[in-house]
Amino acid sequence: MAGSGKAINAESAVEFDRRNTDWYVDKAIQAIVFVGGISTIIFVIGIFVFITREGLTFVFDTLDVKEFLTSEYWDPSDEDAPEYGILALIAGTASVTGLAMVVAIPFSLGAAVFIGEFATGKTREFLKVLVELLAAIPSVVWGFIGLSIMNPLIIEWFNVPVGLNVLNAGIILGLMAAPIMTSIAEDALKAVPDRYREAAEAMGATRWQVIYKVVLPAAKNGLLGAVLLGVGRAFGETMAVLMATGHSINIPTSVFDSVRALTATIAAELGETAVGSDHYGALFTIGIFLFLITFIINLLADLVVRGVRKG
Amino acid sequence: MFEASELNLRNKRTESLYRTLFLVMTLLLILPVLLILGTLIVKGASAISWEFLFGYPKDGMTAGGIFPALVGTIWLVSVALLVSVPLGVAAAIYLNEYAGENWFTRIINLAIINLAGVPSIVHALFGVGAFVIFFGFGTSILAASLTLAIMTLPVVIVSTRESLRAVPMAFREACWNMGATRWQTIRRVVLPNAVPGILTGVILEVSRTTGETAPIMFTGAAFFLPFLPESVFDQTMALSLHLFVVSTQVPNVPENLPYGVALVLIGMVLLMNSLSIALRMYLRGKKKW
Numbered sequence: 072m073a074g075s076g077k078a079i080n081a082e083s084a085v086e087f088d089r090r091n092t093d094w095y096v097d098k099a100i101q102a103i104v105f106v107g108g109i110s111t112i113i114f115v116i117g118i119f120v121f122i123t124r125e126g127l128t129f130v131f132d133t134l135d136v137k138e139f140l141t142s143e144y145w146d147p148s149d150e151d152a153p154e155y156g157i158l159a160l161i162a163g164t165a166s167v168t169g170l171a172m173v174v175a176i177p178f179s180l181g182a183a184v185f186i187g188e189f190a191t192g193k194t195r196e197f198l199k200v201l202v203e204l205l206a207a208i209p210s211v212v213w214g215f216i217g218l219s220i221m222n223p224l225i226i227e228w229f230n231v232p233v234g235l236n237v238l239n240a241g242i243i244l245g246l247m248a249a250p251i252m253t254s255i256a257e258d259a260l261k262a263v264p265d266r267y268r269e270a271a272e273a274m275g276a277t278r279w280q281v282i283y284k285v286v287l288p289a290a291k292n293g294l295l296g297a298v299l300l301g302v303g304r305a306f307g308e309t310m311a312v313l314m315a316t317g318h319s320i321n322i323p324t325s326v327f328d329s330v331r332a333l334t335a336t337i338a339a340e341l342g343e344t345a346v347g348s349d350h351y352g353a354l355f356t357i358g359i360f361l362f363l364i365t366f367i368i369n370l371l372a373d374l375v376v377r378g379v380r381k382g
Numbered sequence: 383m384f385e386a387s388e389l390n391l392r393n394k395r396t397e398s399l400y401r402t403l404f405l406v407m408t409l410l411l412i413l414p415v416l417l418i419l420g421t422l423i424v425k426g427a428s429a430i431s432w433e434f435l436f437g438y439p440k441d442g443m444t445a446g447g448i449f450p451a452l453v454g455t456i457w458l459v460s461v462a463l464l465v466s467v468p469l470g471v472a473a474a475i476y477l478n479e480y481a482g483e484n485w486f487t488r489i490i491n492l493a494i495i496n497l498a499g500v501p502s503i504v505h506a507l508f509g510v511g512a513f514v515i516f517f518g519f520g521t522s523i524l525a526a527s528l529t530l531a532i533m534t535l536p537v538v539i540v541s542t543r544e545s546l547r548a549v550p551m552a553f554r555e556a557c558w559n560m561g562a563t564r565w566q567t568i569r570r571v572v573l574p575n576a577v578p579g580i581l582t583g584v585i586l587e588v589s590r591t592t593g594e595t596a597p598i599m600f601t602g603a604a605f606f607l608p609f610l611p612e613s614v615f616d617q618t619m620a621l622s623l624h625l626f627v628v629s630t631q632v633p634n635v636p637e638n639l640p641y642g643v644a645l646v647l648i649g650m651v652l653l654m655n656s657l658s659i660a661l662r663m664y665l666r667g668k669k670k671w
Contacts, residue, residue: 097563101480107472108481111493111539114532118500121511181407189401198408200659205415207655208648209593210502211622215629215644216418249411277393279400300499307501309596314630334503334596341507341600346515358507362500369499373492 122358129352130359139356145320145336147350148343155353157360162322163237163330167312170241170326171305175249176298182249183256183297188282199257206250210310217243217315231327235317238326243315244305252301259293259376260286292375299372307365309334333357422645429642443606443632448643453610454523454618458598459591461527461614462534467584469531470538477539478546479568498536502596505533509601524614526602530591537587545579546572578665585658589651595622605631621647 142156225234271281317329344351437447481487509529519525557567603620611618629640
């Protein structure tokens with residue numbers, strides 16, 4: 072029996088070729104899904120290549136990098152002496168993003184701790200769903216809220232002439248970024264193994280002591296990652312900022328000053344420019360600047376979060 | 383029996399203090415938004431009528447309905463899905479079923495994070511530079527939808543990968559042991575178990591795409607068009623851009639009109655997200671492993 076079995080195996084091994092139709096189909100599919108995977112890299116490179124391509128003539132012919140970054144005068148539509156300084160726009164974006172983070176960081180991290188560590192069962196499930204739904208509200212709706220609900224409230228409460236300012240946009244952006252930061256921060260807390268908590272509880276620690284001494288230190292990097300992604304999101308937000316900041320070029324000295332953001336400038340002016348003009352090129356150059364900054368923020372967030380997984 | 387010691391009591395007090403503090407923070411995060419949504423509903427409800435949903439804008443967009451914007455949004459979202467769903471599912475299958483843990487996979491992951499993190503207005507610039515000008519599609523549904531598809535690709539990839547990952551490894555191993563190829567295993571065992579999960583991701587993407595405004599402003603959406611698009615090379619109105627236009631660009635709009643547009647838009651988005659969440663919960667309850 073054993074001998075004949077061996078003989079059959081040896082015989083069939085001669086004719087056996089794995090490359091039948093199924094094998095070729097498998098290889099073909101592997102190639103197709105590989106294209107899907109690599110397309111993400113192609114798109115990121117493509118974004119950089121195409122915005123650089125449109126901005127290139129301006130960067131080489133007209134742009135004075137020092138003036139671009141340090142001048143606070145942005146007046147590209149002046150025919151005689153156009154000005155291309157984005158300092159005031161950077162100040163606008165930075166002030167709004169900064170205030171948004173002041174609003175969003177404590178509340179989103181606090182909410183994440185409550186949902187992840189204190190709440191249980193149905194309450195936790197309900198709050199999670201609610202946070203997920205809040206994260207889905209489109210940015211143009213937030214902009215509309217800033218324009219038509221926050222604006223009159225700010226005018227009335229603080230007795231100021233204009234309610235479209237850093238305060239308005241900061242609160243709107245903060246409310247907008249907070250749900251996403253809450254979700255990511257809660258994931259970071261969830262990633263802390265339960266045995267850490269159990270060990271601390273076995274030593275007689277109360278729940279708050281467990282959170283403060285064990286969970287938060289262990290989830291530190293993940294929480295930092297959540298904050299960074301929130302910063303990236305607030306920084307790159309366009310429609311809400313366009314509608315709620317007041318859109319006047321200004322280096323703000325108080326939260327009641329109107330400002331203009333980098334993203335909003337592109338959104339407001341691109342429609343009025345001729346393709347290939349200096350103004351057009353200048354807007355794409357702002358685009359390159361935005362791309363690079365968000366690239367760095369995302370890279371940082373990724374490195375920070377990965378650090379915790381290795382440890 | 384044990385008496386509660388001074389330490390026990392103090393711990394109990396700090397415990398409830400912190401619990402209340404974090405509860406208040408959570409409520410402060412959620413309640414203002416619920417109040418705002420309530421205001422939208424109260425002020426917008428009066429604008430909504432049969433004529434509002436199925437009529438054309440009239441009198442320089444200060445009256446009439448939003449029908450062309452609704453139809454346009456459906457066009458934009460459908461074409462975007464045709465591109466992003468196959469591409470995103472393929473990418474997720476590659477990442478979960480074929481790719482190894484190496485530097486190349488890491489770069490793809492980084493690319494996904496970046497696609498999701500690049501500002502929407504930069505995606506718009508890319509759409510103008512690539513699809514409108516370089517590929518010569520002009521400002522059209524095609525250009526706008528391709529821009530939207532690339533922007534929302536990470537949503538499909540991430541959710542598909544999650545649902546593929548949820549299929550137990552033992553299922554695949556059992557199938558491989560029967561002599562099936564990788565693709566046969568994916569086609570017959572992995573995908574059937576993952577399809578409902580992929581569907582929740584697709585619904586989420588529909589919701590995301592519906593609300594996006596900046597990427598379509600310069601690539602294919604128009605402020606006002608008195609007719610419906612007939613092919614992917616036409617321009618179109620879109621609901622999200624329509625909200626921007628009636629609330630900032632048109633003078634003398636009656637107050638409840640933009641509220642009505644906002645309410646329809648947010649209603650669509652929240653409805654789809656709720657659907658996706660409900661489907662996810664139903665599946666979690668049904669799962670046998």
